[in-house]
Amino acid sequence: MINFSYTRAGSVAEAVGAKSKANGAGRFIAGGTNLVDLLKENVERPRQVIDITRLPLATIEEGPNGGLRLGALATNADTAYHPEVQRRYPALSRAILAGASAQLRNMATNGGNLLQRTRCYYFYDVAMACNKRRPGSGCPAISGQNRVCGVLGTSDQCIATHPSDMCIALAALEAVVRVSGPQGERTIPFAEFHTLPGDTPQIENTLAPDEIITAIDLPESPYAEHSVYTKVRDRASYAFALVSVAALLELDGDMVKSARIALGGVAHKPWRSPEVEALLTGKTATKENFLPVAAALFHDARGYEHNAFKIELGKRAVVRALQLATKGTASIRDVNGQTADA
């Protein structure tokens, strides 16, 4: 870990000002669960760390138009166990609880969850090339150990995935990210927050360097009764997703009024395809109708040496998640999306 100076921001304006002044060499710190790890690995080498934990951004409160506003500094644990999140946005609660460990969820904040970095082995190993860490140095993952890497939206520069579970549910719920910067406040629709690697894998989102996330707005949701987060991983708990699916259905009897499907573990950002979701509109909620949707979601997928299995696994996870969502939120027993009768 390199030596850095430490400042504690007393207001959002102070935090933004300090980040601006640090000229790219400053990092905000809140939960620290990802940043401190990256500091220890020398992946992050800031001159200044700006502590934002004393800012008044930890509340969860009613938002505009029947929605809920999640403070950027509310912890993942406080968010997942919040009665209104559990009641109105059960897939979000499940997704958060499917991620990390209880200790980490007690520390990690909502804003930080959005900004966590990939767990691609090569990004983490400073002895290796990585276009994300050192632009232009190459991507050893493409022909290397790529089991954990992506199969959708990859580029010849980077095949890393976004590691978050929470963000997959937020993408499905079409959350809105509220940010503050020197020019004031603005909002970013979730689909436009994270970016694909393209030729600039070092850029992971559309947040400006001197902007800070202040809250995440959840719009009113008609999906609470049929919301699922299914996660497939190498061990039963405390592992990153190989593939995960947030599936939300609005049903009229057994007919689908609308559907939302977001995929995790497969791309540089939470993966959605609204035009594919629309294929389900007006159809009955059956496996026969789910299968072509799953196939369409992975139509453009490209597997690499050690992760091609994610394509078939992903399709099956989508069908399973949609079947579980049809059955209903209440039928799901645990954080892996298993049902009581499974």
Next chain:
Amino acid sequence: MNAFSESDTAGGSTMTALPGKSPVKLTINGESTTVEVAPWTTLLDLLREYLDLTGTKKGCDHGQCGSCTVLVDGKRVNSCLTLAIMKDGSEITTIEGLTGKDGALHPMQQAFVDCDAFQCGYCTPGQICSAVGMIKEGHAHSDDEIREGMSGNLCRCGAYPHILNAIKQAYAATEKRTAA
């Protein structure tokens, strides 16, 4: 802005003054302590290297094993991923602080002894602090919930079944005490 230490970033200079140490006031196991630490000192290193509270263990040092688990303001966290300077004003409870002033073991400690819930013992302080935190969180109602809630604490000896038994015993004792 409360600047604890200044680095020379003016004019894009590559010369950076070594940030100094700053005082951090903590209440550790009920006792108020002020320690001078560098910004990059973790809570784990502060406990072990500055205060000689070596009950809290350094396993992976990356938040993956849970052996560094302590309670900060009543909540279980990984002390290896916590910068000490950020916890100024907090209350910390470590494994040393669970024991009563008269030396009596905490019910969770006693349950680990009763149930033989360890072999080498290295992960045990973290397991016990984590279990105490979990019961406080109120999500320890079934074997599955306990296993899931304790998944952030690895035991490479594989004492998991006995750890589960110990937590259930301590949980039952806690419930009984609360009901009484």
